[in-house]
Amino acid sequence: MAAPVRLQVLILLSLATNVWLEQTCEKGAVHSCNDCIKSGAFCSWCKSVNFTNQGEPDATRCDTKAKLKERGCNDIISPENSKGNTKTRPLMGPTQTTDAVQIFPQEVDLKLRPGLPEKITLTFKRAEGYPVDLYYLMDLSYSMVDDLQRLKTLGKDLVEVLRKITGGNDKARIGFGSFVDKTVLPFTNTNKEKLKNPCPTNEKEKVACQPPFGFKHVLALTNNYQSFNTKVSEQHISGNLDTPEGGMDAIMQAAMCERDIGWGNATRLLVLATDAGFHMAGDGKLAAILEPNDEACHLDQNLYSKSNLLDYPSVGQIARTLQKKNIQPIFAVTSTVKGVYDELSKMIPKSVVGELTKDSSNVVELIKDAYNKLSSKVIVTHDVLPDKVKVTYTSSCPKGNTPGDEGICDDVKLGQEVQFFVEVTAQECMDNVDFYVGPRGFTEKMKVTISTRCECECDDPPSFNDPHCNSEGAIKCGTCKCNPGFTGQKCKCKQGDKNDADLRQQCRGDNSTECGGRGDCVCGECQCHKSPNGNPYYRKYCECVDEGCQMHNNKECSGNGDCKCGTCKCHDGYDGDACHCKKSNEGCRTGGSICHGRGDCQCGNCKCNGGYQPPFCLECQACTLPCQQSANCIECLGFDGGPYAKTCTTNCKHLKYEMVPRLSLNTQTKKCEVRDSQNCWLEFTMEELIGMNNYSVQILQDRRCPEPPPIPAIVAGSVAGVALIGLLILLIIKALLYARDLKEWKKFENEKKKSKWSNADNPLFKEATTTVTNPTFSGE
Template structure:
């Protein structure tokens, strides 16, 4: 049963309680849809179900005279044009596809009000779900729409992927469906786990010949028809808080926090107290009718209430600015920097929203520090420093590079624009060349390293921290990594070198090349395994055929026990 509260005045900060009373009546309308696995393994079960169809209707009418039955079937991805039994290449079936279609298609004939909806899912196999279709090239996510033709055949079998369990659970909630998984013993643990993820569902063991199907359905229906659960959609309104108390029968007291009553008899009165409370952020006197529908604040794609946007279906984001049409893979793929194989969105320094990176701010408690760039790959606080000042206090740090004020230049903006190039650069160029030849065995000084760098002492440290008088130097090596060093002008020929270059999330070339070689080897190995399996299967078939032909070819020995004399005329 579904009902809505159209208007209730709730003063801010003061709870308001609504008392709701129910009585179960006999003959509540029941719609039951029987959804059956039509694979070859269920052949005997199909015959049993056909034979027991009348008995099932008779037993259910004992529970409620208002009964409506429907039947459907499913296989795997190829459409089922008739209720003929078939075999599949693999074991799992396309039951989740069928379950979604049975729930959401209006052509099935579901009534929308004052009706219990029951789907009996009968199978002896596991099922496929979201992602499995990609193995067959079906990369389009399931759209949760009805795609049945006039004859009831599923048209999108080869066009989109299987639905996920969460999609089935959402459809079950939206359409108020109760699902019974009547399955064979070998897959019962799987479906019991699934039933914990789908609201209002149970899993029961089906005998090998399905002879207990009537018992399963009637037993679970009796439990359903004697259980009352209160649910709500208050999650759509973040300013609204709901709480429950239940009185499950005469002579009982209200139990706070209880929203479920079981073993309820016909005509027994059940009471629920539903307490509504508006959060403190709502203005005084605000109630349901004053919510701003399609608010400008919410990009005209949602309602604005209590300082929060509640987005319409198909939109998401803080201000409902994003179309909720991207799947989880393609939506974040746009937030990965080209060439970055680490798999992190926004270089690990931000969040992906609507396919764009929102970079972190307030780094290490400094509200001015933030990550920058299309993929948050740089920042406004990781620039060369002099005397502890970013960009020597003569410029601003923009995406990890100094943008110097007028009259200043250099990597750290420490050079007066009027000075010549050599004095402006200080000793960074000289020290960088010596680091190249003495530590990394490369660079322009390699042939004369002992001569030109003999007086220079290089001290390797874990991290360049920087002091007030320290000048920071850096250069990019042939792998794109930043080699960082520093020196103090007062200490002659002494330079500190950070042991590990800053590669900013880039992978080393040999790692990329090694990964590509490994991938090629794996593809080749997979192809070899597939070829070997194909040859083995083919040989086995030929050998089996040979044995069958050998057994069929029986030779009969004929013995002549007397001679016949021929005479010539």
């Protein structure tokens, strides 16, 4: 048993250490006890008079309890949170005289230390026989003709199911509305004849057809079930051009027109029955409808009067409106569009999708099953929070132990109590503010009122001209509060006296001007003036004033934020330099990602990183796939080698890879060929995934490595090569010599041809003067 006990002790010590580390006091400029208490949740103040040493500022009195005790302080001020339940009606079901009470407590009063969380336990108990309001919203486009005929015969069964849900009493109410689409091109045929009778020509004689319309409220919520049957039986089919319908317009009007629909203090269900998809924000531009949906009721004689003037609402607007009005939608749709509404349901909390048969014959059973799913899943959340208030939730249910923006419990039975733990944190000092917490789909809410404890509660005895304060002040929370005309830590500085250079230097920031020229230096501290607009300068050197922030619509910070030291601090739900944008990711969403994971959504537009281009950071013209940079990762992932062989998991986690044969290599993506550390060729394809530097990689199973060189052949070839080269050199020399000799010979021959014999007479030669003829010479 000793080992387990020792282990438990170590775990407890570890937890205690973690708590100790969390309790820090990161104080800023602290001049008083109040400044200290406002600095952080764990900042405490030592009020012992002689706690500070000579030359130490009063700011050293501010620290955590533990550190102050270590330094010998035995009189510590540290306000704690307090909680009180101001309204506590017991949990009970509905009776003839009172409504059901399903949450406890109903009102809570919190006094919070800024930054210090406080936990509230909210108990929920499903009451049997709780009232139900069901508004049936039906698509009356022509493809729903069989469904309308079937609904006319199922009205009685639907009413009986509602009666059973509420325990057999008359606390179930039912209403009816219908919709088609906007009556403008390209959504509806605007030919005069078609506007009168939009049904197909060959079907006009078979069914009664009414003109198209956007949304029509037919029957307000009532427990007169015969009225429902009568009104439904009076309905006629209609028609339009395109396949998507105006269901989003109809949902918005059914939710916002509370008085017309008759929504009450009950479980609110909205059934949307259709066999088609839906138009949403932006589609109105096809008909030159540019004005966004204003989330308001526009019923005129039970018809949606601004159907052709306002765009369709966005999915975000629908989700926000349904949550605000505590309405739980049930999408009763056919199999052809069920996938579309499954995706829509993921974005709308407390919604259910059910599959209709072709003629809606199963709608009664579908509504019954959907109601059971919705009522058995309890989601607790809050409405709009005050500024600087943070709320997180956990629950006693198995799936609700992780803190989040809402508390969740599944499979909650009738009469079962479940607990939700609501942790509330005030991040700044504030006056009384309140908000409401409760289960979605129920009108019952717990009111939470918050006030903060930002003042020191010192309970000092009366003190005047105390010797500790140079007889010129009183002790307040351990420090001196000086009489008029005196200042300083112990009231030793008389205002008006010349301060020495050291004191004046303490009033200078980065420049040489005392207090920035916006205050007076008194005993080494800046006493700040007010700006021409009357706002006080503040901080150590009077460098800040709460003005000069960016304007929008002639309002500082658009009226949606506070100007702090020249910069807008936006309220929750707003963004931008001038807080002029509502925080929303709808304009940046592509599929399931925001800006494709490569940028930030600012004012509904993607601000892309790394050279990626708006609007959704999908393309990067200057970017290239990192083929060469991925060589080491490809080698270690596919072949367990290379420089990353031992750190492959850490260095290459950005690559999702698979090994494939050559025939399976994806030819639609870019192919890379690089050499690895063994001089082998690696072949792979890379496809960019969502986010920065994330890729899907297909690696070819076989890599091409060079064969080892044949050494004998290389040696033999080298010898033969040397001999051949020598022979070639000799031949070249011989050829050069022969060419030179031939050139000389030709030159000699040319010179020889140019030489001539001379015919000149010898000047010494004399001809004979006597000629003797030989008598015997015959002349031959």
